[in-house]
Amino acid sequence: MTIEGLTYYRFSEAPIWELQRAYFEQQGMKAWDNDQVPQYITSNPMIATAYAEMIFGLLQDRAAAGHVSEPVTILELGAGTGRLAFHVLSKLCEIRDYAGLPLPPFRYVLSDLPWLNIAGWQQQPGLKKFVEQGILDFARFDAVEDEELRLTESGITIKPGDLAQPLLLIANYFFDSIPQELIYVDEGKIFDCEVALQFPEADEGGDRLELLKEITPQYHYRRAAGYEQPSYAYHEVIAHYREQLEDSHILFPEVGLACLQRLSRLSAAGFVLLTADKGDHRLDNWKFAAPPELIHHGSFSLTANYHALAYFFGTQGAVSLFTAHHYKDLNVGCILMLPEPQRYANTRLAYRRFVERFGPDDFFSLKEWVDPQLEEMELRHILAFWRLGGYDAEFFIQSAERISGLLEEASDEELLDIEGGIQQMWAGNYTLEGGYDLALDCGLLLFEMNVFSEARLFLERSLSSSPSETVSTVFYTLAICSYELGAEEAAVEYTRKALALEPEHEEALELLEALQNG
Numbered sequence: 001m002t003i004e005g006l007t008y009y010r011f012s013e014a015p016i017w018e019l020q021r022a023y024f025e026q027q028g029m030k031a032w033d034n035d036q037v038p039q040y041i042t043s044n045p046m047i048a049t050a051y052a053e054m055i056f057g058l059l060q061d062r063a064a065a066g067h068v069s070e071p072v073t074i075l076e077l078g079a080g081t082g083r084l085a086f087h088v089l090s091k092l093c094e095i096r097d098y099a100g101l102p103l104p105p106f107r108y109v110l111s112d113l114p115w116l117n118i119a120g121w122q123q124q125p126g127l128k129k130f131v132e133q134g135i136l137d138f139a140r141f142d143a144v145e146d147e148e149l150r151l152t153e154s155g156i157t158i159k160p161g162d163l164a165q166p167l168l169l170i171a172n173y174f175f176d177s178i179p180q181e182l183i184y185v186d187e188g189k190i191f192d193c194e195v196a197l198q199f200p201e202a203d204e205g206g207d208r209l210e211l212l213k214e215i216t217p218q219y220h221y222r223r224a225a226g227y228e229q230p231s232y233a234y235h236e237v238i239a240h241y242r243e244q245l246e247d248s249h250i251l252f253p254e255v256g257l258a259c260l261q262r263l264s265r266l267s268a269a270g271f272v273l274l275t276a277d278k279g280d281h282r283l284d285n286w287k288f289a290a291p292p293e294l295i296h297h298g299s300f301s302l303t304a305n306y307h308a309l310a311y312f313f314g315t316q317g318a319v320s321l322f323t324a325h326h327y328k329d330l331n332v333g334c335i336l337m338l339p340e341p342q343r344y345a346n347t348r349l350a351y352r353r354f355v356e357r358f359g360p361d362d363f364f365s366l367k368e369w370v371d372p373q374l375e376e377m378e379l380r381h382i383l384a385f386w387r388l389g390g391y392d393a394e395f396f397i398q399s400a401e402r403i404s405g406l407l408e409e410a411s412d413e414e415l416l417d418i419e420g421g422i423q424q425m426w427a428g429n430y431t432l433e434g435g436y437d438l439a440l441d442c443g444l445l446l447f448e449m450n451v452f453s454e455a456r457l458f459l460e461r462s463l464s465s466s467p468s469e470t471v472s473t474v475f476y477t478l479a480i481c482s483y484e485l486g487a488e489e490a491a492v493e494y495t496r497k498a499l500a501l502e503p504e505h506e507e508a509l510e511l512l513e514a515l516q517n518g
Helices: 015-035 045-064 083-099 115-122 125-132 208-214 235-244 254-264 306-314 345-356 360-376 379-388 393-409 412-427 438-448 452-465 472-484 488-501 506-516
Strands: 072-077 106-112 136-140 167-172 181-186 189-196 218-223 248-252 271-277 295-297 299-301 319-321 331-337
Touching: 045 072, 045 083, 045 167, 045 271, 045 331, 045 345, 045 360, 072 083, 083 106, 083 125, 083 167, 106 115, 115 136, 125 136, 167 254, 181 235, 189 235, 235 248, 235 306, 254 271, 254 306, 271 306, 306 319, 306 331, 319 345, 331 345, 331 360, 360 379, 360 393, 379 393, 379 412, 393 412, 393 438, 412 438, 412 452, 438 452, 438 472, 452 472, 472 488, 472 506, 488 506
Parallel strands: 072 106, 072 167, 106 136, 167 271
Antiparallel strands: 181 189, 181 248, 189 218, 271 331, 295 299, 319 331
16 A cells, blocks of 8 residues: 555565664674674573473373373474574483483474574584584474474475474564554554555665664555454454454564464464563553563564464463563463373473563563673672583683682682583583684683693683684693693693784793793
């Protein structure tokens, strides 16, 4: 529809979605470089542990019902860098091995729209071990139209009805980034809230997605009685909105609901959805809502309508779990679209323990407070928070300098805990190409602690990952480590490399002379 020279689109058909799709297909994993698109909040060890515990709960519930032979398929939608899958699988395997219980096998499938992401996962060292174990596979999945999963590594195609176990879905920052409808509810009637976006003429050849930051959407309201008809797939949700709301703009997840319905057909046993987003499950939060704002972070996102998901599947017998308290940054939910969902006690208890009592949103809120307080924290406080976050690499990077400043007063027990924490963090670290040199921080800190063998190992890892960026200090530190470990030839070699980069390095000159003179 064109009015006064502006073209208005149904919200789900507006050019913004085509631009969004093109952005991710062109950028691939580069979309997450330097946190252009946020990933930490939904990909850290804390949220991965919560998900792993709920998955483990589902495996326990299926085993208790006698279903132990067929594998449970875990499908992550819009998986991005693959970081969350790495953390979830690491923790899930750890829990499984520790428990030693008879459980059904599982298969984790990473999926996304861009082929570039799949190519990135195939080259990711952290994921290869899981592929080799046969518990990880990849698939390209288009949320708008795909009805089956074609797994790239095993060559298997999963079609409707193929799965004997419930399908477990993970969808973080997914529903807010795929097409949604925008409807307006007032006086018991539904209107399509159509949108027009006018790009500045002077910038027609530029990056139009970047230009979205400068554009204020213009809306036009068109009566849309079709939503109210019994033939509309989600008319029960719409009827509830007509009855309960007025003067309210609603982002309606028609594409998201249809996507979940298509995926649910893969298994006659139902599905479980684990999801985290900036999304509202309370109807009160949609009352008198204004038109939405586009949130920009490389791409753009909107608020996810968890209420519509929970209400629609609730009419079909699902149980939806969302926290009783209000979220600040991340709403984590679990929808059990299963026959007799209340029988899944272990799954529900895991949600209660790892989300309701203290969950990923609570942790992120604490971390936002802790980060600027680091210079005031004692070592015991830093170690406690590091443990709470699952020995998270990001927190270590932020706190390494402060830890270094506290080493002189550290107890032997605290030094051992730092060393052990570094080992656990490194084992659970997911490194992206061109990412932060975590090995360097680890090596330098261990060197200050006089743990020379481990310090040398980490510093050599740093050398191998970014040899062109090595500074003389690294070679000099490696020379000292080698000398302390009795490897004098290596000490001489590293000292000479330090001097090649910085000929006037006084300590290196003194060390070389001492080494040459025995």
